[in-house]
Amino acid sequence: MDALPLDNQPLMSDDFAQRARELIEAGRTIDSRGWVPATSGNFSARLADGRIAITVSGRHKGRLTEADIMLVDADGRSLDGQTPSAETRLHTALYRRYPDAGAVLHPHSPGSTLLSRLRTNSVVLEQYELLKALKGINTHECRIRIPIFPNDQDIPRLANRIDHWMDEHGDIHAYIIASHGFYTWGDNVQEALRQVEALEFLFDIESRLHGAPTA
Amino acid sequence: MDALPLDNQPLMSDDFAQRARELIEAGRTIDSRGWVPATSGNFSARLADGRIAITVSGRHKGRLTEADIMLVDADGRSLDGQTPSAETRLHTALYRRYPDAGAVLHPHSPGSTLLSRLRTNSVVLEQYELLKALKGINTHECRIRIPIFPNDQDIPRLANRIDHWMDEHGDIHAYIIASHGFYTWGDNVQEALRQVEALEFLFDIESRLHGAPTA
């Protein structure tokens, strides 16, 4: 079949359907742990053609169906008339920076939320075997810094701030938004989910190790 | 079909059946988190005709069937001979005050219980992204107060006390009864459940942030 120009291609494809199924399943797993309360969190996956499958705004992430996953272009513009998550710009900025990234997951988990009330600027994780679940790390003998950004309802401004920080400080595996959960990404949904599980485990341990001693 | 006078209409209806299904499903979700131990908690939904579907007294909220949901009128009087929850008056007072409220959920959760032993009068929640799960809030940059009322076996007296407090202090999104869980409400069961998930997440975080330092 001749190639169709991008704007004529069929909106939904096998690629979309497969990515949607993976996001739905990841949502069930993440919700079963209590990491996407209410309608918090949002998830996306990049298709082979560069378009992005992302959760529709305001849906519960533990009970997603295919109708809750929509398509945006690389700039986050809706391709199907639905409204994507308000935080779509955070996803597209990550896909632009990381060409290999095939999925971005944003859980709103208790460990990351609690830690971000106990710390300013960043969380340091070191000497944990589970750090090896993060891309490119193959020993526990390392020390990584997860930056904490102040929450901001102005998402383009927040996206710029994060981009600027990464320009200055270099690559990271994840970031926390204060009192608002964390973002992580991977080559595909499965690898991003692996990082979600590892990071929230470590955030929980850190919050219990260095918790609040005073009432 | 001609309108029937209210007292002649069939007791059970499609509307009732649909609301009952939603309450049953909400109960399973809430119980799976451990937020309605024993036979604690109670749930209701308002029908289009003003009658209220509410859980029968003494049933386990995680294992509800349609037989565990009954009908009361706007004043909380049983319409089908069954005994509604002892706290029905707290539900009807909320429906009277909030004409848009279509559902009231009362979980008996660990976070709210624990916080009510650590605080007197109220819990303050501020700078949390999850506050946006509460009706009418669209930024984390706010500070809300959830009042804590002393528990009281005299439910009409407790209902009056709460009503009086709201007359004086204005609208709220939820209230805690000391050592007795919390109440929240929404336009429908789904929205009330969204508030339950957000609030208990925040109560849990707050109790861990400002927990008890002394044995």
Add this chain to the structure above:
Amino acid sequence: MDALPLDNQPLMSDDFAQRARELIEAGRTIDSRGWVPATSGNFSARLADGRIAITVSGRHKGRLTEADIMLVDADGRSLDGQTPSAETRLHTALYRRYPDAGAVLHPHSPGSTLLSRLRTNSVVLEQYELLKALKGINTHECRIRIPIFPNDQDIPRLANRIDHWMDEHGDIHAYIIASHGFYTWGDNVQEALRQVEALEFLFDIESRLHGAPTA
């Protein structure tokens, strides 16, 4: 049908099968919370004829089948050749003392275990709405004492000690064995399970309220 002498009656009956199903289901619920780790805990129900259905020694309580429930007489003697739980004597002593008791449940839960390392002699629970889940209590305005007995591998001696304590101090709703979970009972399996859920909720709250402040 003429009455058969007790020792000639068929071992298994509809009554047994129904009680066994209830114990199996209670085990699944209790295990799903993490309250019967490994092969800890044991459960029983009294049949109409006075015999007792009780879990076989050494089985996992979250994965019971009917083959894991056996019959003992009122003195705890095996009626079917299988070996009942080593703690059967604690069950039979409770059935003897409480003629209305139809079920005894012994979870080995984290809250009760933790509290028994923090306290000596007893746990006091007061002003909790959930106390109303305990038989005969209809207001939160009360204060109950749950005794903690030292653990003992000599079960007849432990049973005697508990009996002696109750003779002296009067009726209780439950007791904790130090570092060994708790016992509670009810008119039937459902009511005993209601008490299990309420008590472990309260033990968890108490352990977090009055936890250990020093390393």
Add this chain to the structure above:
Amino acid sequence: MDALPLDNQPLMSDDFAQRARELIEAGRTIDSRGWVPATSGNFSARLADGRIAITVSGRHKGRLTEADIMLVDADGRSLDGQTPSAETRLHTALYRRYPDAGAVLHPHSPGSTLLSRLRTNSVVLEQYELLKALKGINTHECRIRIPIFPNDQDIPRLANRIDHWMDEHGDIHAYIIASHGFYTWGDNVQEALRQVEALEFLFDIESRLHGAPTA
């Protein structure tokens, strides 16, 4: 049928299929508790002929299929071309030391991870009824020591260190690797799983009893 020489025998057998099913099921149970986040942990079982069924490197332990279980010989060499867990040598060292061991389970659990950040050298467990879930223990009136070894990416070196420690200090029921979960073993998968449940319960209690007092 005549005996086949070991190197000619069929790779897969009924024995392998049964052990694989048990490991898959144990993985689901362990993951449901949150004790094998990301792709952490690894599990094995010894077949009657001395070969070892072990999880393939890098798989999620809560979603194993038979394709995720492979065969190695007693020295940990792959028998089917797949790559076993990097920690296979820790498994084979345990099978060599304990001729009765039929299964080795390594969860990466929060309790053991947290405790290993709070303690150096070892964890002492005493006066817990659940100690009776460990092989050979029949009273709570004992005191066992679980050594904590420093984590090491050089697995042969770590295996030697552990072997040397056991030569010197004698038999143990389990060991912790710092910030890396724990290892335990049993006559079969069911008994090893019983020890996993008991130990993580106790590690969790200990970490809450003797937690971190300072921020």
